[in-house]
Amino acid sequence: MTLLLYTSISLLILLLAFKLFHQTRTRPKLPPSPPSLPILGHLHLIKKPIHRTFHRLSQKYGKVFSIKFGSQLVVIVSSPSAVEECFTKNDVILANRPRSLIGKHLAYNFTTLIASPYGDHWRNLRRISALEIFSNNRLNMFLGIRRDEVKHLLWKLSRNSCQGFAKVELKSMFSELTFNIIMRMVAGKRYYGEDVKYEEEARKFRGLVKEIVALGGVSNPGEFVPVLRWIDRGGLEKKVMGVSKRMDTFLQGLIDEKRSKDEEGNTMIDHMLSLQKSQPEYYTDQIIKGLILLVKSDAHKLIPFGLGRRACPGAGLAQRTMSLTLGSLIQCFEWERVTKEEVDMAEGIAVVMPKAVPLEAMCKARPIMHKVLSESLHDV
Known part of the structure; x- marks a missing residue:
């Protein structure tokens, strides 16, 4: 019984390690990012007003950088040329909107023009x-x-x-x-x-x-x-x-x-x-x-x-x-x-x-x- 337990734990650890290694190899290259915390990501860095925080981080990490709001990846773009490229030539990639409580309840379950998914x-x-x-x-x-x-x-x-x-x-x-x-x-x-x-x-x-x-x-x-x-x-x-x-x-x-x-x-x-x-x-x-x-x-x-x-x-x-x-x-x-x-x-x-x-x-x-x-x- 003890042998079976140890074997199961070892297999679980190996599976997790393999998955982590695979994700690391296949993960797309992201813009620079400050150090993050488990679960919270970079939420601990966010101070109000939020645009001032983004400006301060951009001074260190560049005009395009990434942070995590908990489990959600966020890319901050403050270069006018990059912004134009994001919302003209490549805007279909960014045409969706994040789901929020406001969108769920006030926007009729994401069915209004502002909150609706692109489609x-x-x-x-x-x-x-x-x-x-x-x-x-x-x-x-x-x-x-x-x-x-x-x-x-x-x-x-x-x-x-x-x-x-x-x-x-x-x-x-x-x-x-x-x-x-x-x-x-x-x-x-x-x-x-x-x-x-x-x-x-x-x-x-x-x-x-x-x-x-x-x-x-x-x-x-x-x-x-x-x-x-x-x-x-x-x-x-x-x-x-x-x-x-x-x-x-x-x-x-x-x-x-x-x-x-x-x-x-x-x-x-x-x-x-x-x-x-x-x-x-x-x-x-x-x-x-x-x-x-x-x-x-x-x-x-x-x-x-x-x-x-x-x-x-x-x-x-x-x-x-x-x-x-x-x-x-x-x-x-x-x-x-x-x-x-x-x-x-x-x-x-x-x-x-x-x-x-x-x-x-x-x-x-x-x-x-x-x-x-x-x-x-x-x-x-």
Whole structure:
């Protein structure tokens, strides 16, 4: 019996050694990498903000280096020419997306355009978004919404700055501008600032957005060390599941409301429902909700909209909005810093890397303000 036990252990050790030797010989040559720990890989090296950690490591290991998030291999590329090669000539190799809790629960089990694996389903979603949501014709139809919301912003800034310079906090104003434009395009409703007609609904929406942004900035070691998913000490998955159910209920409510009115309006949901009548197999309620999430996402030389086939499909909308907004702010106001000190550009912790300290500035309305508010704004 003892001989059998020792023989079995010896065979097991030999098999493991052979497997390790085979993996070592067949393993592809990887970019340089710092020393790692068992199981954790390089997670112990990651400090926030994460891009600063990557920059520091690139100074030692080069513009292309590899690290391990637990069991998951990650290659960091900071050379512009290498980035271009990765996301143009070779972008099909990198066309998939990592699976995460957010993608599982908030993105309808990885079926939305952002989270879906590269394949036929993703290509169909990309076609729908390009032709039915972000086409030039569709974006031009919503020009009036962009003009109107930028006018709201100008009016809000001018209330206290007509007689002299006034201090304004711009982060919240830009956020309100963005979400009001998007939700008026999607459902025809304003959820931020003045003139909010559906206060209870708006309050729920603002709360959901706040939770999703907070969850998007949370690091979850369980994504990279599978054994930790069974522990989930912080209850992160439960939080994600909870907010995903409430967001799904909210979006379904918007769809049901438009469907019950039985009349075609000029919103994206109306347009999707009209397509649903002729192609119900393509335009299911879940597909429509996933497309709403795409439009609502914060789609933010860096590469702000990505490159290659997985580049942000909403880049055209963002560029139109930014051009009109920035041009209007320069035309209608004089701007100064709050103090003589340089603006603090330190990064905060979130998916889209916001400023740690919200932007404040001094603005003074120019004489042309009254004329601009009384006339139409020209979109770019």
